[in-house]
Amino acid sequence: MDTIFGIPTQALFGQLLIGLINGSFYALLSLGLAVIFGLLNIINFTHGAQYMMGAFCAWFLLTKLGISYWWSLVLVPVIVGLVGMLIERAMLKQLYKLDHLYGLLLTFGLALIIQGLFRHEFGSSGLPYEIPPALSGGQNLGFMFLPNYRAWVIAASIVVCFATWFVIERTKLGSYLRAATENPALVQAFGINVPRMITLTYGFGVGLAGLAGVMAAPIYQVNPLMGADLIIVVFAVVVIGGMGSIMGSIVTGFALGVIEGLTKVFYPEASNTVIFIIMAIVLMIRPAGLFGTQR
Amino acid sequence: MALEDRAAAGVTREEGTLGHQRIAFAVMVALFVLAPFVVYPVFLMKALCFALFACAFNLLIGFGGLLSFGHAMFLGTAGYVCAHAAKVWGFNPEFAILFGIVASALLGIVTGLLAIRRQGIYFAMITLALAQMIFFFCMQAPFTGGEDGIQAVPRGKLFGVIDLSNVMVMYFFVLAVFLAGFLLIYRIIHSPFGQVLKAIRENEPRAISLGYRTDQYKLLAFVLSATLAGMAGATKALVFQLASLTDVHWTMSGEVVLMTLLGGLGTVFGPVVARSSLSRWRTISRGWGSGSRSSRARSSWRASSPSAAASSAKWGTG
Numbered sequence: 001m002d003t004i005f006g007i008p009t010q011a012l013f014g015q016l017l018i019g020l021i022n023g024s025f026y027a028l029l030s031l032g033l034a035v036i037f038g039l040l041n042i043i044n045f046t047h048g049a050q051y052m053m054g055a056f057c058a059w060f061l062l063t064k065l066g067i068s069y070w071w072s073l074v075l076v077p078v079i080v081g082l083v084g085m086l087i088e089r090a091m092l093k094q095l096y097k098l099d100h101l102y103g104l105l106l107t108f109g110l111a112l113i114i115q116g117l118f119r120h121e122f123g124s125s126g127l128p129y130e131i132p133p134a135l136s137g138g139q140n141l142g143f144m145f146l147p148n149y150r151a152w153v154i155a156a157s158i159v160v161c162f163a164t165w166f167v168i169e170r171t172k173l174g175s176y177l178r179a180a181t182e183n184p185a186l187v188q189a190f191g192i193n194v195p196r197m198i199t200l201t202y203g204f205g206v207g208l209a210g211l212a213g214v215m216a217a218p219i220y221q222v223n224p225l226m227g228a229d230l231i232i233v234v235f236a237v238v239v240i241g242g243m244g245s246i247m248g249s250i251v252t253g254f255a256l257g258v259i260e261g262l263t264k265v266f267y268p269e270a271s272n273t274v275i276f277i278i279m280a281i282v283l284m285i286r287p288a289g290l291f292g293t294q295r
Numbered sequence: 296m297a298l299e300d301r302a303a304a305g306v307t308r309e310e311g312t313l314g315h316q317r318i319a320f321a322v323m324v325a326l327f328v329l330a331p332f333v334v335y336p337v338f339l340m341k342a343l344c345f346a347l348f349a350c351a352f353n354l355l356i357g358f359g360g361l362l363s364f365g366h367a368m369f370l371g372t373a374g375y376v377c378a379h380a381a382k383v384w385g386f387n388p389e390f391a392i393l394f395g396i397v398a399s400a401l402l403g404i405v406t407g408l409l410a411i412r413r414q415g416i417y418f419a420m421i422t423l424a425l426a427q428m429i430f431f432f433c434m435q436a437p438f439t440g441g442e443d444g445i446q447a448v449p450r451g452k453l454f455g456v457i458d459l460s461n462v463m464v465m466y467f468f469v470l471a472v473f474l475a476g477f478l479l480i481y482r483i484i485h486s487p488f489g490q491v492l493k494a495i496r497e498n499e500p501r502a503i504s505l506g507y508r509t510d511q512y513k514l515l516a517f518v519l520s521a522t523l524a525g526m527a528g529a530t531k532a533l534v535f536q537l538a539s540l541t542d543v544h545w546t547m548s549g550e551v552v553l554m555t556l557l558g559g560l561g562t563v564f565g566p567v568v569a570r571s572s573l574s575r576w577r578t579i580s581r582g583w584g585s586g587s588r589s590s591r592a593r594s595s596w597r598a599s600s601p602s603a604a605a606s607s608a609k610w611g612t613g
Contacts, residue, residue, distance in 0.1 A: 272435070279421070
């Protein structure tokens with residue numbers, strides 16, 4: 001068997017693939033966090049719970065209502081996003097004038113409540129979700145076996161990430177958004193409804209988490225705790241990439257997924273901690289994050 | 296017990312004058328001395344350990360204005376180190392606890408140096424991520440016993456003489472540790488150092504312009520808080536004769552944040568009241584599940600008590 005650095009290529013590419021998959025989810029989730037942080041200045045601790053809600057929503061639609069995966073991809077982000085907007089309107093709105101930490105605490109509490117409710121209802125054993133028939137099977141690339149569904153997840157998340165980047169950085173709507181991040185009062189004076197924009201942005205960021213949840217459902221089990229630990233890693237990704245930086249969160253999301261995968265090959269003991277170690281190093285060298293600017 | 300709550304809550308509000316605080320302190324000591332004859336002592340010891348933990352945390356956020364979201368790492372690390380020292384090396388309890396405290400203080404220095412580079416929300420996230428790192432370390436390191444934790448830790452003989460396996464003796468030992476920690480925090484808060492901390496919390500640029508090296512003050516506050524959290528963790532490990540992953544998991548960090556908020560930021564007695572009443576509430580709410588509800592509801596009632604949600608069922612112990 002071929003080896004690279006004494007590691008079988010099969011294992012190496014296998015872990016690279018897993019790294020890329022994880023990276024896709026890190027990127028999608030940290031992108032949502034970055035968008036929300038950019039405009040609302042709130043660290044959305046509920047993000048993991050909303051990702052979990054997305055997966056449960058897809059499971060519910062499929063098993064109870066018979067709605068297919070493809071429709072879920074559209075419907076679930078909308079549903080989760082709407083729930084998010086409701087939360088923003090009802091609760092987060094009250095906190096904008098206060099210190100950022102209160103937003104963190106509120107969303108933390110909400111995350112615990114949501115997770116608790118889902119565990120109350122579904123237990124913690126996890127529910128299966130079938131891979132859609134069109135994407136089952138896989139390709140033999142000669143050096144490794146690539147399941148179709150995983151290829152789809154990677155491709156889809158890259159497309160979604162860059163579409164988001166394009167909208168925010170290159171369109172008129174995005175320029176309003178960026179302007180509102182800089183100076184909400186002035187943008188409002190120009191006749192743009194900033195509060196509505198904030199609500200929609202939060203809904204969008206949360207919707208991304210919901211989308212990630214749908215895509216994750218067939219890979220990981222649908223489990224009330226699926227977002228609980230992931231969110232901490234995503235936080236680290238956001239800190240490394242630079243808080244509020246769109247491109248930073250996409251690139252670091254994928255890069256850290258791959259690095260984590262490679263660590264699993266070369267030094268498995270450190271695979272869980274490598275992201276946090278990188279975070280510590282980045283903080284020492286560039287406290288604002290790799291792509292961030294000091295505010 | 297309701298009386299104790301009311302009395303303590305009353306003084307929290309009137310805090311400020313020295314006389315009131317002395318009375319409040321006397322009342323608190325009297326209640327804690329009498330309590331074990333009425334209430335299950337192990338439960339009280341748990342409350343005391345967590346109260347000390349919350350006080351240590353409050354020192355950092357209430358007076359330093361730094362929200363750490365990773366304080367569980369100090370609680371857990373000290374617990375593991377103390378348990379290991381007591382069980383494997385056969386240390387006396389006082390040395391085992393001291394050893395745990397030193398470990399968490401060292402950890403506090405390292406993590407503090409990293410974390411105080413950023414403020415506010417970044418500080419919270421950095422401490423959270425560092426704590427998660429410690430969590431994975433504790434899960435994988437050979438001496439911590441992975442998901443089993445360190446079990447059957449001997450309580451040993453205090454100073455080689457006093458046998459702590461007696462519940463009442465253990466209780467008063469824990470009470471002494473708690474009061475020592477509490478008085479230390481009280482002393483810190485009312486020292487010039489504490490006043491500088493408050494100044495930094497209120498207006499850091501001004502404190503800098505007055506010539507204070509705020510980073511050093513913040514680091515010292517962080518290390519002190521870590522040390523005291525370690526004191527709570529090490530004592531807790533001896534009380535339950537167990538050091539487990541629950542104490543290192545991030546939900547524990549979140550729990551202490553909630554505790555402190557519930558009791559009121561920047562008050563001396565707040566965390567104590569909140570902590571004791573919340574552990575009581577949690578114990579009661581668990582009782583509901585086993586009594587009137589079906590077995591399915593029972594397991595999930597634990598989940599719906601938010602603080603226990605992620606950790607208790609996942610890691611086995613509550």
